[in-house]
Amino acid sequence: ETGVTQTPRHLVMGMTNKKSLKCEQHLGHNAMYWYKQSAKKPLELMFVYNFKEQTENNSVPSRFSPECPNSSHLFLHLHTLQPEDSALYLCASSQNLAGGGGSDTQYFGPGTRLTVL
Amino acid sequence: GQNIDQPTEMTATEGAIVQINCTYQTSGFNGLFWYQQHAGEAPTFLSYNVLDGLEEKGRFSSFLSRSKGYSYLLLKELQMKDSASYLCAAWDSNYQLIWGAGTKLIIKP
Secondary structure (H helix, E strand, C coil), rough: CCCEEEEEEEEEECCEEEEEEEEECCCCEEEEEEEECCCCCCEEEEEEEEEEEEEEEECCCCCEEEEEEECCCCEEEEEEHHHHHCCEEEEEEEEECCCCCCCHHHEECEEEEEEEE | EEEECCCEEEEEEEECCCEEEEEEEECCCCCEEEEECCCCCCCCCEEEEECEEEECCCCCEEEEEEECEEEEEECCCHHHHCCCEEEEECCCCCCEEEEEECEEEEEEE
16 A cells, blocks of 8 residues: 555657656655666666755756655656656655655655657 | 666465575665565565564565675565565665665466
């Protein structure tokens, strides 16, 4: 049972399209994360937000633009993507940023399966 | 560089026991996580170990040896629903979470 929801679950877009992924957490957490998951590769951390403020950008191309209007919602705006950006995009949240022990466990949403044509 | 190694795929029989190994090389260490991920679904938290030893949660147990940089997840009385990918991840000294590529576990009747 996770209190993290993501929409849409599946998205197909052309390289010139603009789309947005949405994540919402119902756990009262303060930190939220975007990850990229490609087949047979480790999860890649993209962005981290803590109390709505971005604390980490892992050298992500500017065609990915995150937005965090409040601690419960996180968006990932997409534009002019490349076929290699096709992947599962996972959102996660944790009570706090890591550093305090098990309470900083990350809880994941089901992901958006993105296909770029 | 920092790295997590775990087998790509394992096969086991329903009702049996399987051990999924994970070795880590990180700059410092602040704990290790195991997650379960069914195809097309969210990774779900299974366990967190920061001290050496075995932690048991029902049919699942997780073991950690900090001196060896090694952990395993032990699944007992395997059920078909245990077919999933199992992800190992470790916190380094800066609490960066280093992820393995996951182990796909296939359960056969």
